[in-house]
Amino acid sequence: MKLKVLSLLAVVIFTLPAYAAKVRGSRVGANGKSAGFFVEAFSSTGRVLYKSIKLDEQGKFEIDFISAEPLVYWIDNYPVFVKPNDDLQIILPEKKNGIFVIGGDNQQQTVSTPAEKGTSKVQLLGSSTSNNLLINDVNTAWANFNKDKKGLQTTDEINKQYANGIKIISISKDVDLNNFANFYNDMRYLEAKLQYVRANSNDQQSKSFFELLNKISLNNPAVTSLKSIGLRALVTNYYAFLRLSQDAKITDDDLSDNGSIGKMEYLLKNVSNERVINEELNQSIIYHLSIKGWNPELDKIMVAAVEKTTDASAKKNLIDLREKYSKVSKNSVAPEFSIPDAAGKMVKLSDFKGKVVAIDVWATWCIPCMHSLPYFLKLRDKYKDNANVVFMSISTDNANSKTKWLDFLKEKNMNSVDLHAGDKNASAFEKAYNITGIPRYILIDKTGKIIEDHAPQASEPEFESLIQTALQAK
Template sequence: MAMKRKLLSLLLLFLSVSAFSATISGSRIGANEKSSGFFVEAFSTKGRVLYKTVKFDEKGKFTLDFPTSEALIYWIDNFPVYVLPNQNLDIILPERKTGAFLIGGPADQKATSPAMLVESNMKMNGKSEIDNLLINEIHVAWADLTKEKKETLSIKDIDQQYENEVKLINKSKEPGLVSTANFYNDMRYMELKLQYLRSHPSIKVDKNYFNILDKISLNNPAVNSLKAIGLRSLVTNYYTFSKVSQGADIKEDDLADNGSVGKMELLIKKVNNERLINEQLSQIIIYHLSINGWDTDLDKIMLAATEKTTDPAVKQNLNDLREKYSKVSKNALAPDFSMPDASGKMVSLNDFKGKIVAIDVWATWCIPCMHSLPYFLKLRDKYKDNPNVAFVSISTDNAKSKDKWLNFLKSKNMNGIDLHAGDEKSSSFEKAYNITGIPRYILIDQQGKIIEDHAPQASEPGFEKLIETALKSK
C-alpha cells in the first residue's frame, strides 16, 4: 500500500511538472549545425528566469523546452514571442548572412562583417501570428516607421501608427496578451513622441501631446517581461517625457543623466514593482556614485532605497556602497596613500601636510584624460611658486605600462609631482578613493580633509575656483 502511494505521488509530481511546460521548436533559414546559435531569455517578477544558448542541428532545427506555469515573453534571438504554458510552437527564424566589405588597401583585402538578418521578422507554422508574434509585430512596426519616414516623420504619422497597432491588438482574444501588447504599444508611442521632440526642439506642442502618460504605469505587470536594457530605457523615457510635460527643457543635463537623482526619487516615490526597484534603482545609484561620488542628499535616498529594496543581495550591496562612498566624501579625512614618482622615490599624502592638494587621476590610454591633462599642467605651472598648494598627477597605468608612462612624462616635459598608482609598491589608492572612472579630480584641504572627491575637471573654471576658495580660507 505504501509503495502504491509512493508511486502515485511520483506520478502526480511528474504530471504536475509536465503539465506546465512550453515547448518551442523551429529552424533558421539557411542554418546548419555549424551556424552560430542564439540566446533565449525570459523574465518575470523574479527577474530573468531563463537564459540559454540554443544550437542548431544539421538541418538547422532547434528545440527548447521550459517548465513554467505562467505566460511569458521569450526573447528568442531578440525577437519577443508570447508563449502560454503547455503551448507547442514551431517558428522560423529569419536568415542571417555574413557580408564582406573592403577595409582599405588592395582590392583583394577584405574583412567579414557581423551576421545580419535578411528580414526583420520571424514566422510561425500552424498557429495564428496575431497572438504569439503580436509583441514582435509591434516592435517591427514602430521600427519600420522610423526607417521609412526618417526626416519626414510627423506627429500625424506617429498618431496613425499608434491607432494601427491598437486595431491589430484588438484582433487578439487573449486578455493577458492584449493587456501586455497595449503596454508595449503605449511604451513605443511615448518613445517615438520623445524622439520627435528631441529632433524638433523648437516645436511647440499642447498638453494633449503628453496624454499617453496617463496610460503608462511603471507598476504594470508587463514591465517584468522587458529585458534589462528595456527596463532602463523605459525608466529614462518615462522620466524625461514626464519632466518635459511639466515644462522642463528636453536638453537639460538631468534628463540625459543615467545617474539622475530625479529618477531615483521617481522610483522611490511612485514605483512598487520589485524588479524595477531591485534592478534599476540600484543601477542608477551605482552610476551616480561612480560619476559624482557621495553627497548628503544621496544619504536620504540611499536609506529610502535600502528600505524599499526586497532583494537581500541588492540591499546588502546598497549598504556596502553607502559605507564605502561616504568614507571618501566631502569633509571626510582623506585616506593616506604612498606611491613612487618617476625616479622611484616613494611619495605619500602626509608629505603635503598644511597644503591644498589638487590631484589629477589619469592614464596614458585615456582619451578624455589627454584632453584635460594640459589644463591641469597649465594650472600647475601657474601656481608653481605658491607654497600652499601642490598639484599631483597620479597615473593608473598598470605595471606593464610603466615604461609607457615614463616616456610620456618625458615627451610632455612633465617634471612635477607625478606618481604611478599601478606600481606594486603603491598603496591601494584606487580602492581607497573608489576610482571607477577617469579622468578623476580630487581636492584636499590644508587639514587633510576632502574638499571634493569628484571635483570639476581641470578644463572647467570651477576647478580653479575651488582652489582659490580653499586658499582664502587658510
C-alpha cells in the same frame, strides 16, 4: 506500507511543475556549424531564463522552460510571447552580416532571406491559441516607420502609426497577449513623441500631446518583460516625457542624467514594480556614485532604496556601496596612499601634510583625460611658486603601459609630482578612492580632509576657486 508509497508518489506527482512550455524551431540555411544564439526571459523578479542555444546538423533547436505565467522569450532578440504549456514551432530567418535596429531597447534583427522570400520575419508554424509573434509585429511596424521617416516624423504621422499598431493588435483575441502588445505599442509611441520633441525643442506642445501618460505606467506587468537595456530606456524616456509634461526643458540636466536625483526620487515615491526598483533604481544609484560620488542628498535615497529593494543581493550591494562611498566623501579624512614616481621613489599623501593637494587621476589611453590634462598642467605652472599647494597627477596606466607613461612625461616635460598607480603595489589607491572612471579630480585640504572627492574638471573655473578657498582657510 503499499498505501504509504502510493501516497508519497501522489505527493511527488502533484508537486512537480505542470507548466512546461516548449519552443521548437530552426534557422533557414543553418547547420551544426552555424552560430547559435541566446534566449532570455524576464519576470517581476528579473531574468528567469538565460540560455545559449546551439543548432544541430539540420539547424534545429529546442527550448524547454517551466513557468506558471506568460513570458516574452527573447529568442535571438526576437520577442515571442509564450504561455504556460505552449508548444510552438518557429523558423528564424537566415543569418546574414547586416543588422538593423528595432525599437528603443535596441532590439537587433538579422537582415536575411528566410523561406518566405523578400522578408526578414521570424515565422510561426502550425496552429496556436494566440499570435505569439504579435509583439514582434508591433516592434517591426515601428522600426519600419522610423526607418522610412528617418527621424523626421510629424505628429500626425506618429499618431497614424500608433493607430496602425492598435489595428495590428486588434486582430488578436488573446487578452493576456493584447495587454503586452498594447504596452509595447504605447512604449514605441512615447519614444517617437520624445524623439519629436528633441527634434523640435523650441515648439510648445499642447496638453493633449502628453495624454499618453494616462495610459502607460512603469507599474504595468508588461514592463518586466523587457530586456535590461530596454527597461533602462523606458524608465529614462518615461521620466523625461513626464517632466516635459510639467514644463521642463528637453535640455535640462535632470532629463539627460542617468543618475538624476529627481528620477530616483520619482521611482521611490511612485513605482511599486519590483524589477524597476531592484534593477533600475539600483543602477541609477551606482551611476550617480561613479560620476558624482556620495552626498547627503543621495544618502537619503540610498536609505529609502535599501528599504524598498526586495532582491537580497541588490539590497546587500546597496548597503556595501553606502558604507564604501560615504567613507571617502566631502569632509572625511583622505585615505593614506603610497605610490611610486617616475624614478620609482614611493610618494605618500602624508608627505604633503599642511598643503592643499589637487589630484588629477588620468591615463595615457583616456581621450577625455588628454583634453583636460593641459588645463591641470597650466594651473600647476601658475601655482609653482606657492609652497602651500601641490598639483599631483596619478596615472592609472597598467604595468604594461608604464613605458608609454614615462615617454609621455618626457614629451610633455612633466617633472613634478607625477605618480604611477598602475603597478600592483600601488593599485590600492584606486580601491581606497573608489576610482571607477577617469578623468577624476580630488581636492584635499591642509588638514588632510577631502574638499571634493569628485571635484569639477580642471578646465572649469570652479576647480581653481575651490583651491583658492582652501588656501585661504586657516
